[in-house]
Amino acid sequence: MTDRLLTIDGLTKAYPGVTANDKVSFGIDAGEVHALLGENGAGKSTLVKMIYGLVRPDAGAMTLMGNAFAPPEPRVARAAGVAMVFQHFSLFEALTVAENITLGMENPPKHRELSDRITKVSHDYGLPLDPERLVGDLSAGERQRVEIIRCLLQDPKLLIMDEPTSVLTPQEVEVLFHTLRQLSSEGTAILYISHKLEEIRDICDSATILRHGVVVDTCNPREKSARELAEMMVGSALHQPLRDAPELGNVVLELKELSVPSATQFGTSLKSVNMTVRAGEILGIGGVAGNGQDELLAALSGETPSTPDTVTFDGSNIGNLGPNARRELGILAAPEERLGHAAAPDMSLTENALLTGAIRKNLVKKGFVNWGATRAFAKQVIADFDVRTPGARTAARALSGGNLQKFVIGREVLQDPRVLVVNQPTWGVDASAAAQIRQSLMDLAAKGAAVIVISQDLDELMEVSDNFCALNEGHLTRPHPAKGLSVEEIGLMLGGMEEQETAHA
Amino acid sequence: MLRLEKRPVPSKAWTIATPILAVLATMVAGGIMFAVLGNDPVAAIRTIFWDPLFSEQFAAFSRPQLLVKAGPLILIAIGLSLGFRAGIWNIGAEGQYIMGAIAGAAVGLAFYPASGWYVFPLMVIAGAVGGFLWAMIPAILRTRFNTNEILVSLLLVYVAEHILSAMSFGLLRNPEGHGFPGSRSFNELEATANPELIANSGMHWGVVAAFIAVIYAYVLLTRHLIGYQITLAGQSPRAARFGGVNPNALVVLCFAFAGVLAGAAGLFEVTGPAKQLTENFGQGYGYTAIIVAFLGRLHPIGILLAGLLMALTYIGGDLAQLMLGLPAPAIQAFQGMLLFFLLAMDVLSNFRIRLKKSEAA
Numbered sequence: 001m002t003d004r005l006l007t008i009d010g011l012t013k014a015y016p017g018v019t020a021n022d023k024v025s026f027g028i029d030a031g032e033v034h035a036l037l038g039e040n041g042a043g044k045s046t047l048v049k050m051i052y053g054l055v056r057p058d059a060g061a062m063t064l065m066g067n068a069f070a071p072p073e074p075r076v077a078r079a080a081g082v083a084m085v086f087q088h089f090s091l092f093e094a095l096t097v098a099e100n101i102t103l104g105m106e107n108p109p110k111h112r113e114l115s116d117r118i119t120k121v122s123h124d125y126g127l128p129l130d131p132e133r134l135v136g137d138l139s140a141g142e143r144q145r146v147e148i149i150r151c152l153l154q155d156p157k158l159l160i161m162d163e164p165t166s167v168l169t170p171q172e173v174e175v176l177f178h179t180l181r182q183l184s185s186e187g188t189a190i191l192y193i194s195h196k197l198e199e200i201r202d203i204c205d206s207a208t209i210l211r212h213g214v215v216v217d218t219c220n221p222r223e224k225s226a227r228e229l230a231e232m233m234v235g236s237a238l239h240q241p242l243r244d245a246p247e248l249g250n251v252v253l254e255l256k257e258l259s260v261p262s263a264t265q266f267g268t269s270l271k272s273v274n275m276t277v278r279a280g281e282i283l284g285i286g287g288v289a290g291n292g293q294d295e296l297l298a299a300l301s302g303e304t305p306s307t308p309d310t311v312t313f314d315g316s317n318i319g320n321l322g323p324n325a326r327r328e329l330g331i332l333a334a335p336e337e338r339l340g341h342a343a344a345p346d347m348s349l350t351e352n353a354l355l356t357g358a359i360r361k362n363l364v365k366k367g368f369v370n371w372g373a374t375r376a377f378a379k380q381v382i383a384d385f386d387v388r389t390p391g392a393r394t395a396a397r398a399l400s401g402g403n404l405q406k407f408v409i410g411r412e413v414l415q416d417p418r419v420l421v422v423n424q425p426t427w428g429v430d431a432s433a434a435a436q437i438r439q440s441l442m443d444l445a446a447k448g449a450a451v452i453v454i455s456q457d458l459d460e461l462m463e464v465s466d467n468f469c470a471l472n473e474g475h476l477t478r479p480h481p482a483k484g485l486s487v488e489e490i491g492l493m494l495g496g497m498e499e500q501e502t503a504h505a
Numbered sequence: 506m507l508r509l510e511k512r513p514v515p516s517k518a519w520t521i522a523t524p525i526l527a528v529l530a531t532m533v534a535g536g537i538m539f540a541v542l543g544n545d546p547v548a549a550i551r552t553i554f555w556d557p558l559f560s561e562q563f564a565a566f567s568r569p570q571l572l573v574k575a576g577p578l579i580l581i582a583i584g585l586s587l588g589f590r591a592g593i594w595n596i597g598a599e600g601q602y603i604m605g606a607i608a609g610a611a612v613g614l615a616f617y618p619a620s621g622w623y624v625f626p627l628m629v630i631a632g633a634v635g636g637f638l639w640a641m642i643p644a645i646l647r648t649r650f651n652t653n654e655i656l657v658s659l660l661l662v663y664v665a666e667h668i669l670s671a672m673s674f675g676l677l678r679n680p681e682g683h684g685f686p687g688s689r690s691f692n693e694l695e696a697t698a699n700p701e702l703i704a705n706s707g708m709h710w711g712v713v714a715a716f717i718a719v720i721y722a723y724v725l726l727t728r729h730l731i732g733y734q735i736t737l738a739g740q741s742p743r744a745a746r747f748g749g750v751n752p753n754a755l756v757v758l759c760f761a762f763a764g765v766l767a768g769a770a771g772l773f774e775v776t777g778p779a780k781q782l783t784e785n786f787g788q789g790y791g792y793t794a795i796i797v798a799f800l801g802r803l804h805p806i807g808i809l810l811a812g813l814l815m816a817l818t819y820i821g822g823d824l825a826q827l828m829l830g831l832p833a834p835a836i837q838a839f840q841g842m843l844l845f846f847l848l849a850m851d852v853l854s855n856f857r858i859r860l861k862k863s864e865a866a
Contacts, residue, residue: 303746324749335747344741354733355748364730371728 039430249279284465569707584766597658599791605768608635636768711773
């Protein structure tokens with residue numbers, strides 16, 4: 001197809017201290033699946049926000065179907081046929097699917113009529129979804145369907161998708177891609193943002209590559225290897241993590257029949273979880289978001305204490321110990337949510353270094369904080385993990401996601417843990433930083449620490465893990481050696497199959 | 506059109522400049538209001554901000570009043586600010602202040618007419634303990650039964666007020682007072698008096714305690730782990746739990762700080778400026794201190810300045826009513842303007858204002 005749907009010409013947007021987009025130009029044809037590739041901080045989000053009317057460009061122009069297009073707010077962009085599915089869903093868990101969709105509409109139709117339309121659209125595009133179910137009961141994949149259907153009801157000309165597969169199982173990804181291909185064949189253009197290069201090669205017709213806010217290349221991703229794409233993105237040869245076959249030591253940490261009731265209505269309770277990790281082992285824990293990952297991390301970090309004998313460390317019972325007592329033993333953790341859990345957003349990196357480093361780095365003497373030593377520790381993390389920031393005084397929220405993640409992981413790794421638990425260590429982190437983080441986890445295991453990696457990125461788990469198990473509805477499967485596991489086997493472990501069948505009925 | 510853009514990091518320069526701008530804006534807006542009311546705006550502003558401190562005629566009386574009024578406000582506000590930073594909303598400082606005064610006064614009266622040096626220190630300790638115990642009620646109800654500390658602490662103020670009236674009419678009433686309500690006068694006996702330490706300065710032990718509290722709070726917040734944990738828990742409760750902060754212990758600790766300081770402030774007030782325990786010795790400092798705490802951005806130095814500024818507008822306001830015949834509601838409106846501008850200008854330290862270019866949409 002050659003009908004140009006959207007032309008972007010010289011879009012520029014500067015924020016204080018950084019030019020997010022510098023004279024970005026490219027075009028999307030009707031029915032084209034166009035990838036937007038780039039590291040974190042390359043300016044992808046700013047660019048799509050300008051197209052969607054959330055951010056106004058400083059300079060440059062857009063043309064949509066031959067008309068000048070400068071949406072002052074998302075409502076205008078939507079009216080012009082631009083829809084967007086965000087990485088983070090904006091859904092109310094206590095409302096039903098249909099109610100959530102109604103909330104986003106300008107002139108919502110009658111409930112019955114809307115339900116029928118939702119059912120029809122979900123059926124037409126192979127996205128089974130019951131309009132009357134509570135969003136709180138849906139899996140991440142199903143929640144994404146709600147967002148997609150919300151967009152499809154507007155009959156969009158251009159659908160923007162920001163990292164849509166980060167929360168999906170391989171099977172759910174297949175369903176999504178089927179839908180996207182169908183949309184594309186009907187003439188809807190799709191602007192697809194992802195870090196997952198194989199996916200992009202699978203589904204996209206063309207790709208625009210951004211680096212530091214500038215378009216560095218446009219190509220057909222099918223003609224390039226994933227490695228070539230990654231190198232275009234990073235601008236240099238990509239560092240591949242290396243790992244020697246490890247020799248596993250003694251069991252360091254063990255969970256026995258650990259059950260933790262969920263703290264919130266829509267959380268997941270852990271049910272009789274058994275798990276062992278040995279010194280030098282990397283245990284990968286897969287699972288679709290919301291199957292107990294946060295709860296498992298909290299049970300391991302000590303944020304949710306349990307009965308003493310459900311968690312043992314070096315043979316002694318520690319289930320009742322809190323986070324700091326466990327840190328003293330060498331059990332460290334890096335939670336998924338960087339802002340607000342792993343780090344305090346408005347505090348400086350120095351203050352955030354104190355958050356978990358106080359005990360093992362001896363940063364507090366008689367209750368008084370040794371700020372000099374704390375600052376030195378923060379600077380060490382910044383230097384060793386290549387955290388790009390003006391300095392240790394910078395507030396955590398001023399860092400890009402990838403850089404903050406490097407800081408959070410580095411802060412724990414440099415404390416010489418005996419057990420390190422990480423949840424989603426490379427979520428939303430660019431390729432080179434992700435490789436760096438994975439390498440540091442492997443190095444840590446090579447030095448004899450036990451590492452537990454909870455992640456939804458299966459490629460990552462296959463790359464780093466010795467053993468693999470999956471969380472499903474709060475149950476943990478038995479571990480399998482990661483080598484030789486097929487994607488189908490993993491998919492079955494994650495247990496994503498049954499729910500689609502039931503939703504159809 | 507104007508547009509606000511969030512700053513990546515709050516601006517240090519604006520944090521300092523906003524209070525000054527706010528005072529200037531208050532002077533302009535207040536001046537217009539006074540002019541509309543038919544008064545000379547310059548004279549009115551001068552009477553409020555300048556005369557209490559520098560006029561030959563009034564300063565001798567009103568200058569000491571500055572510390573007398575600011576002292577308890579600062580002392581109570583410092584205690585409150587720690588809790589507010591941690592997201593623990595103790596708004597019942599008035600009750601803790603009253604109970605501190607009752608407990609301290611009771612100890613002093615129990616020793617009457619002893620004259621040992623130890624009497625006054627014991628009264629101060631009793632005042633602090635009284636405030637502490639009263640503060641523990643909402644703290645323990647919150648940690649044990651998850652009640653709302655805002656409601657409990659506030660409602661306990663009314664209980665404390667009733668106990669105060671019962672005490673000043675009953676148990677603690679001056680037996681030689683010819684039936685008038687109120688306790689014996691504490692400044693008659695040297696052992697129970699909280700006198701002016703330097704003549705015509707307004708400085709009494711409560712003011713000294715306030716200054717010491719400012720210094721200790723500053724050190725606590727900038728150097729001590731507890732200060733860090735308080736700030737952390739307020740900004741990011743989940744990160745605080747991850748960092749090993751025990752939220753319940755923090756609730757008890759913050760209520761304890763606030764109760765001790767408010768209770769001591771009550772004792773200093775009742776033995777000093779108020780001279781005796783009466784039904785209305787309090788001046789409502791426990792409530793006003795909430796405003797002072799926020800006005801001072803919950804920062805010890807800020808609270809020190811805010812307490813002095815608050816005291817100045819009260820004294821100046823009284824003076825303007827007296828000298829220029831300005832109506833009391835106009836003075837209150839003026840004080841309200843000051844609060845409004847201070848809080849509104851706060852936006853500038855967290856956001857920058859941008860002129861939106863006119864574009865063809």
